[in-house]
Structures are given as C-alpha cells and as structure tokens.
Amino acid sequence: MKRYEVIVIGAGPAGLSAAAEAAKKGMKVAVFDENAGPGGQLFKQIHKFFGSRANNARMRGFKIGRKLLKEAEENGVEVFLNAVVTGIFEEKEVMVRIDDTVHHYKADYIVIATGAAENMVPFKGWDKPGVMGAGASQALMHLQGVRPGRKVLVVGSGNVGLIVAFQICQVGCDLVAVLDAAPRVGGYGVHASKITRTGVPFLTSHTIIEAKGDDHVESAVIAEVDDHFTPIPGTEKEIEVDTVLLAVGLTPMNQLASNAGCRVEYQEQNGRLSPVTIVDEYGETTMSGIYCCGDSAKETAEGASSAMLQGKIAAEHIAADAGYTTEADAEEKAEEYRKTLDQLSGGMFDVKNKGRMDISTTEEGYPISQSLLRHGYITAEELKGFPAASYEADGPHPVIECTQNIPCNPCRDVCPAGLIHVAEDITRIPEIDYSQKCTNCGMCVTNCPGQAIFIVDNDYEPGYATVSLPYEFLPYPEKGDKGKALDRSGTPVCDAEIVSVRTARAMDNTAFLTMKVPAEFADTARFFRKG
Amino acid sequence: MDSDMRIWEHPVLGKYEKYEEPKVLHFTLDGKDMTGYEGDSVAAALKAAGVMTHRYTAKNHRPRGIFCAIGRCTDCVMIVNGQPNVRTCITPLEEGMELRTQYGVQTKEEWEAENDEEI
C-alpha cells in the first residue's frame, strides 16, 4: 500500500506548518484537504494579524495561508486539495476521496489538523434562508465575491463576530447592529471600535428571539436580556434585515480523531466545557503516532498563530521519534516554539481569562474602559489616563488608542523614528518615547492590526487640525472630498474635508486618510463619511 | 445579472480572479434561464441572482438555504442535474447545469405526486 511517513489532514495553519517542518527534516509527507484552496480558514482572516514578527504579525491571514503552502511545497510536501479524508482506520490507514475514487494510504504518523466548526444557537426561525454562520458569509464574500445579504445583523461579539462584522462593512453591506447576550463586547476592543466609529451600534445584553419572514428572513426580533440571559418582556424590537450571521463560538472538529479511536472528551477549559481531543505536550493523542493540533485539538489564543506553532512542535516530536532529528534538538526547538506560543497568551483576552468579568484594570494598572466593553468605543474621558492615547506634541504625532492588553507589537516595529515602544512582554500597552519626533509616515496607522492609531496634527492651519486614520473601504475618498467626521461612537460631529489619501505597498491595502476638521474636534473626530 | 450582490472589487482582496475576464455561464433553476460566472459555486450564483431558498424540508416543508457555505451542514442541497442532495456551496457552477428546488429529496412534481397534495 502507498505509504507516507506523515499524513497531515487539513491544509490550514497547523497542518501546513507541521507538514513543512516534518518535510524539512527529510520526511515523506502528504497533506490532504477537502477544500479547493489551501490555508484552511485563513481565507476568513483578511485582517492583519496581531502578535510579533516571530508569528507573522501584521500579515493578513489569507496571505499567511499562501505563504505556508509555498513553504510546504518547496520542502517537498505533496499537497492534495479537494481530497476528503473520510476515515482513519486501524494501523493508521487513511481513506481519502479524490474525485471519483477512494484511495487507501498508510502512514507512520498522522497529524489531524482539521480545525474547528462554528457553534450555532437555535432560536425561532433560525433555519430560515438568510440565517447563516458567520463563516458562511466569509466564504461568500472572500471566496465567491458575493455579498451575503443587503441588511445584516451579526449575533455574537467575540473576535469572530467582530472580524466578520467589519468585513460585512468592507463589502458595502448595511450592517444594522452587532448583538451579544453578554453585558460586554466579547472580542478585542480595537476590533469593536473600528466598527463602532463607522456608525454601527453594539447591542450588548441583547439576544435574537426570532427570524421572521415567509420564505426567507425579512426581519429579526431582538430583545434585551437580564443577568440570566433571559429576554426581558416588553423590550422586543423588530428590525428589518435579510441576513442574520451567527458568530457564537467554535467547537473543535473531532470527528476524525474520534473515528481513529483517540480519546475525545468534554473538559473544563478556562471555565467552560469544550470537547477536547486529549493530547500530550507535543500534540500526540491517546493513539500512539496520531497527533492533533490547532483548533481541532482545542481552543487557543490567537488561533491561527498558535496553530502554526503547535504544528511545528508536533513535527519536531515526530521527526525525533522517526530518527530524523535527535530528541535533544527536537526538545530545544519545541521549547523555542513554546516560548513564542507563550508570547501570544496572556492579556485579558487569553483563553484563560475568557468570560471573566472581574478584570477592571490593565496589567499596568490603567482602568479598562467600561464604555468600550459595553458599547464598543472608548470615551475621550476614559482615554485620558492612557499616555500614548493622550500624547500631545507639536506637529503630527501618533495617538495610540490601544487600551487593553493584547499580544501585539507591530507599531513598535514599523515606526522608523523609534517613537513607539512596546515592552518585551508584547501584551503590554504601547508607550511613547518622548525624545523622538514623529515623521508622519503613516506606517503605524496603517499597520496597526487593531486600526487603533491615529496621527493628529493640531497645527494644520489656524483653527483647523488634521486627523489621519486607517481606511479599508471602497471607493477611497479623494482629496477635496467633503463630508462629516464621525466620533468614536459613530456620531457625526463636524464637517470634514479630505486633504490627502496615501497608499503604499508597505501599507498593504490600508489607505492612510487625512481629514481636516475644526481644531476643537481633533480629539474626537475618528472616521470620515462622504457627503 | 450584474446584481448588486456581486463584490466587483474588494478593498483588501482587490479584484477577484473570476471577475478579471468574466465568463458567463448559463444554467436553469426549475426550468427558468439564469446566468452566473465561471468560478461561482452553485450557491454563490444563486445568491448573486437573489435566490435564497434552495429546498423545502421533508417533514415540515420549511424553506432552507445557505447555512455554512463550506460543505458541512448540508442545508443548501438541491437537485443538480437530476441528482438530489447535492451540496451547492461546494459544487462549481457549470455551463448548462439544471438546478431544481428540492422538496424532501424530490422535485416539486414528484413530491406532489407521491404525497397527493399541492405545495
């Protein structure tokens, strides 16, 4: 029977990383993926990644997918797309459907990297056409170039919900609101803020009760919920939408692990029960020689970035076991990857802090914005305590509205002036080196994965200031365009005029938009709307 | 057919490959002539054409459409070239394809004949 030393199931971040790493060591590796394109669910992640240089920070997710494929193929990995692994049998026999044939392959080692599936929450009418998973809308938008709907409601404000909500705005759909039954926005505040300032409301402590419509969704009934997530009678509101997107968490896809006989069980993970494939520190399951990594094993911080590192750790262990590297070398490498993995955890959004309501200050002791948690934007008053957010200087200078501990430091890396500083622990909030002067290059603004940096020039012309902001919508405004400036809550506050629109390769499709506003709005104007 | 559901250009992804030199494909839905583009999945072509309902369920005749769009949930199935239960979200559109709205696992006519009731 045709045999590979390593068969990897899933050409996502974990699978491709494991494959490339094992192949680099000299192993014969095949990757099977049921999708037509590589990268797993990275196609959903067209935003720039958090993290540090060691884990592809500020690179857009879908480009990481392509990069991983190239790396795997350059190292001799055979990657089969449209290849559905239908079962894992005894003696590590893998059955793969390719076109009209079912193939049997054997492996010495199997890496299951099948990712996660979306959770769904049932409500009245949730099976009507028009209600879909958030991921479905991403497949339609990013792979098919088709809008999922015209008027859209997003349910769930975790990072998936926030990312998809922004993407919905990016393709020109009318995003009506983002709901969450919890009393606070679940995902990164910066991801929420970039939606709020475009004028989309966050409705925390709200739930969807019904999707109405004859043959498909025509409206949604939403209501406020109490502390027990029970709808409060009398608060129901019917809103006109044709699409409801569900973004209520992920569950590891463990069918193949279960099919292979690996132990899969509900385990308490960070305060919640989740079905987890039991693995050791290298990702080996309870079935010897079968590994599971990435989202298919369990939920991690910064899913894709963690998955890549987990894949590499598994590959090191496999290569050592098969004699392609020494155990000492493998352990040393694994330790290095684990360190980078540690970098990604920590901060208030680490999985271990998920659902915690009692974090009230940052690690530095700054009070966390309650408005940001509740409404998706920070108030000017709350920002005052953060030095990099209230930084004042003559001429253009960055205002960094990054107020929660998240693992990320590209702002430091891209600043040619050395003005921006982030501690070794990259979850720390950026700081300003007051001895340096901003060059107004726009790199921090356009490369900040959270789009949380603005360059403000209070001295643009008498009575007027400029605010420069990151902009990822089409069409780009043009110089001279007049419109309204919106504040952080998305409320129009004053007239604004575009004075420059800069794009550059290094800005990677984020435009650097500069608008002129009356000087007194320099601290509040944060978005531009034409007309 | 140049519906407002198409994203001709994306601020991050740029112009989609299939729209560079778009090739029109003709297909029918329940006998009605329709068009899509090469590179569309069946589901995407229908979405762009404003079709939301792919089928009616066997037990309660409830309408269903796209739900996961990646081939897992099997909600978006239709009768494609006579074949029921085809996952339209992962089936590429082809020239001349015949799509039928699926009732249970049959066409409307078959379903009505068997159940002796009109829908």
Added chain:
Amino acid sequence: MSKIIRKAPTEPFKPQPDDDLIICRCEEITKGEIRRAVHDGLRTVNEIKRWTRAGMGLCQGQTCQRNVQNIIARELGISVADVGMITGRAPVRPVVMEVYANDVVDKEEQR
C-alpha cells in the same frame, strides 16, 4: 461513561413554550422531542440520536450535537461532560456509493 441509574420517570412530562424549536436541522427534530425522550429515560446523546434521529442526518450531528448535549444536560441537571458524544464515523463526509465502490489500494513505488 460514568454510572447512570435509570428509573421510571416520577413526574409527567412538562411541555415548554419553545418545544417546537428545531434543534437538529437535517432531521427536523425539535427541542420538545428531545426533552420528551430524556424524560422517558434516554440519557445519552447516542441514545437520543438512536431514538429521535437527532444527529443522524446528512451532516452527522456536526451542527446540532452541542445543542443536543446542552438540552440533555439541562433536563437532567448534569454536566454536558456526562451525556457522551456522538462517535465519529466514516465517511465523515457523504460519499456517493459508486465512488465508494471504486476504491483503490495504491501500490508503494520501489525505493
């Protein structure tokens, strides 16, 4: 699976207003059908699947399993960890019989 003692239900089944909610989309199984089965003594996700068909459809429970587990756990006042899981079975994606019939055991090339 941990030990479960099963006895005749002591109270009649109590309907709830949202019992008509569809839980298993493929097989159109409602919350009420699942709750009723739990009341009648079916205690694990596999037993519920075998009795009601929830999780037995085209998607093989990939969409509904967690919701079914949650309903069982809530009805019994136990943890979802104690209601079991659907076993992953080949083929994890549907395969047309003619394709399944066409299986090939590729030969290893000589090294």
Added chain:
Amino acid sequence: MIEKSTASVIIIGGGIMACATAYNLAKRGVNDIIVLEKKEIGNGGSCRNAGGVRQSARDVRELPLAMYAVKNIWPYLGEELEADVEYRQDGNLRLGKTEEHLDILEKHTAKSTSAGLDVKMITGDEAREICPYMSKEVIGASWCPTDGHANPLHTTLAFYRKALSMGVTFISGVTVYGIKKVKGRARIVETDDGDYEGEKILLCAGYESRKIADTVGIDIPVEKELSEVMVTEMEPQMFSVMLGTAESDFYGHQTKHGSFVLGGMSGGELYRTKSERFATYPLTASCLCRGVIKYFPVLKDAKIVRTWAGWYDVTVDKVPVIDNIPEVPGLTIAFGFCGHGFGISPAVGIAVSELMLDGNSHTIDISNLNYDRFKAKA
C-alpha cells in the same frame, strides 16, 4: 449515590434481549429487576444491525422463535410498547445471479419449507415484479412473503423505555467481572461498582458473555465476528421488501425514513479481532457498495452517510444458547445469537422470562438451543 444493589433478578447486559426479557418479566409482575449495562442501552449488536425480521434461511432449531415472533408479536409490538418500531411485513427476497446461487437458495428453501414456513423459489422476473429496481442479472430468488424488517434502534429502546416505566431499574456504566455462587446457587454479580445480588441472574451480554459464564465454570463455544452496516442519505420511497443475496454480498432494506440500511462483510474482518473498538474495516464499505450496485444499479448515486461495525457473537453451530443452567442453579443464559438475534428478540424475551419464572419455555420450543448440546465430532 446510595442505591440498593439487590433485586429478584439481575440481568447482565443492556441490549435488546435484556430489555425484552425485563419487559416480559415486568409484564408478569416481576419488576424488582436490575439491568447492568457496561456502556449505553443497546450499544452492542442491538443498535448495530440492519433490522431484518426474517424466518427464511434460518436454522430450523431457531425457526420456532422466528415464526412465533412474526405471527404473534411483531404485528402488535408497536402498539404494545407505545412506540413506532417501524415494522413492515413486506417479505424477504434472497437473490441469486448464478446457478450456484440458486442451488444455495433452493437448499435453504427446502429446509424452511419442511419446517412449515411459507417460502418458495421464484424467477428473476417474478422477483423484479416484487421489486422493480432490481438488476436484470438476477435470475432467481427465494421469496418469503411473511418476512419483513423493523427499526432495531427504536425496538431496543422501546423495550427499554417500557420496562423502565414498569419499574425495572437499569444501571449503565457498570462493568461486570463475573458471577459468584453462594451456597451452590448463582447469587452475586461482581462489578466495578461493587457486588450486586439477585435471586436469579440472566446473562445476555453478547460476545462478552463467554468470559462471564466462565467465572462459574460454564464454557459456551462462542467467538466474536465483526460485521458492518452502512446507511445512505434519505431517498424517495422505492420499496420496503427485505433483501439478501445467496452470496451474502449484502443484506438490508429501505427504512421508513427513506435511507437504505445495508449490512454485510468483506471477508477480512475475521482476522481483525485484536481491537476491542467497534472500528470498521477499511475495505468493507467499498465492498458492500459494489455488492449493492450489482443488484441495484439505481442506488449507485445514493450517498453513504455513515458506516459502523458491531460484533456478532457466533456459536460453533451457528444458533444461540438460551437455557437455564442446572449446574449453576439460578443462572439463565441467552447469547450467541450469531447476527440474527434482532428478528427473534421479542420471542426470546418471552422464552427467557418463562425459563426464569416457570423453569421452562412452554410457549415456544427452544429445546434445541440448550447449553449442553456441544459435542465432539463423531
């Protein structure tokens, strides 16, 4: 949890035989019963078979059970258990494509006819009249119009649910290690949950019964054999006849749901017994699909959504052992159903309950299923 661990009857195994017997005992007023199950109710062959309710092609020794069940129980079982067991009595076709096949079928038919069963040989065209979707290659079949099929999952769980409602206690998640005699009688069931004590003990734990019986010095020659079933997506209703073939390529039927449930073996399974898991054999589903398509080309585009495996408990002479054990008073055994237990299970429930309460099975003749029938070859 404090729970009494003594009862009038302890039943080892929570499959359909246990559930049916518990139900029949309860019906006769004995409901002080504890059923001990290692995993879940009906987790073994009970919920893993393809639901045949068949008399034809059975060994004559177990035919009384099958004929009794078909005549007196199956038609009324749903009503009795207040559940839809999806019983359909639309006959069984056993198909042949070659002269050799017809020889096999004729032999079976002759045996069954002599035991009083209404079964006959028919031509390929006659078979196609009964089931028009069949390939032209079928040249003949045996036809038993009183055979049929039912839903094994529903039937098992319906017996369970009914027995439960009648006061029987079921305890799952308990592994039985053995039986211990007290003062010469089977009395204690030793488990990982401590000892359970019963005046009477029924052992009906499928292939796992052998090692338990062994703890009181009883050895029944039974081995396990892997068999598989696959199920298609829902199809339009086509036919509801039960199907088999002379060559045993597959057996099965279309369910009420619309899916086809098709079972069988590919031949390699016998040598794959090292695993205790219900792991499917990688070559079987493909082999079954080829088998099905040969006879029913119309099904070639149907999708398989699931396959699973189960263990047959096969005795050396291919019929079960259902008997009181006089050497170990208080112990009754019912296992070794060889993969055709489902169809007779409602009758087994009656026979075993009579064995346990009356000392013998007086309604149905099971005298040829005695435990001490295994002899050296002559």
